[in-house]
Each structure stands twice: as structure tokens, then as C-alpha cells.
Amino acid sequence: MQILSVVAPLAALAGVLASPATELAERQVACPDYIVCCPIFGTASSSNIAPLLASNAIAASPDAIIGIGCLPFLPATDATAEPDLEICHGPLCCKKTFTFPNGTVIGIDCTETIIIEQ
Numbered sequence: 001m002q003i004l005s006v007v008a009p010l011a012a013l014a015g016v017l018a019s020p021a022t023e024l025a026e027r028q029v030a031c032p033d034y035i036v037c038c039p040i041f042g043t044a045s046s047s048n049i050a051p052l053l054a055s056n057a058i059a060a061s062p063d064a065i066i067g068i069g070c071l072p073f074l075p076a077t078d079a080t081a082e083p084d085l086e087i088c089h090g091p092l093c094c095k096k097t098f099t100f101p102n103g104t105v106i107g108i109d110c111t112e113t114i115i116i117e118q
Helices: 010-017 048-054
Strands: 035-040 039-043 064-070 087-090 091-098 106-110
Touching: 035 064, 035 106, 064 091
Parallel strands: none
Antiparallel strands: 035 091, 039 064, 064 106, 091 106
16 A cells, blocks of 8 residues: 655645545445544654644554544445445544544544445
8 A cells, every 4th residue: 555645734634624524535445343434644754643643642653554534434335335344435444533622533543445346
């Protein structure tokens, strides 16, 4: 997986995070045993993520994948999806979340999503 660094200023990032969920990628993906989907991601050492983590005492290795702008899963209703999987509209699924005082939700302990074959 190619890991992209998040380089947008935090103000621009806040604007992205305010976008409605319907504007996220429409590709359905499955995330077994994960709790949130995150449309934006970078590494813990990305220039704009590292200060957020440090200022909130979140320990993460520099190459840890962090999800940004995370949303809860939608229950799987597609008959082609396995019943124990959930549907996610984003490239990343994360097991843990942290909400900053400004409302931004990040995902920790993340993995790539699995594309559901239609």
C-alpha cells in the first residue's frame, strides 16, 4: 500500500472533514472487526498529524497509519456482502478512535479496506 502524507493545512482539512458523508467515494468496501471508516489518511509522522497526536498525548510509531475524518460504519444491507461484514465508504478502517476538542475524529490501529466484489 502506498501511504500518502496528509499535507493540507489544518484549516483546509477542517473544510474537508465538514463535507457530507455522501461526498465520499461510493465504492463499497468491507471492514471486518473494525469500528470506523476514515476517508483521509496519513502516517503518524505526517506534518499536520504529529502535533495533534503529541498535544493530546497519543503515542504512535512514526509509520503508524492514522485515519482522519472518521465515520461510524453503516450496517451491511447488500445481499452480496457477507453478513458479518460492515459497509464503509472510505479507504481505511480503524479499530480505535480519538476525538479532539474541536470535534475532529481520528482513527488509530487502521488497515486498508476490502473491496466487495459485486
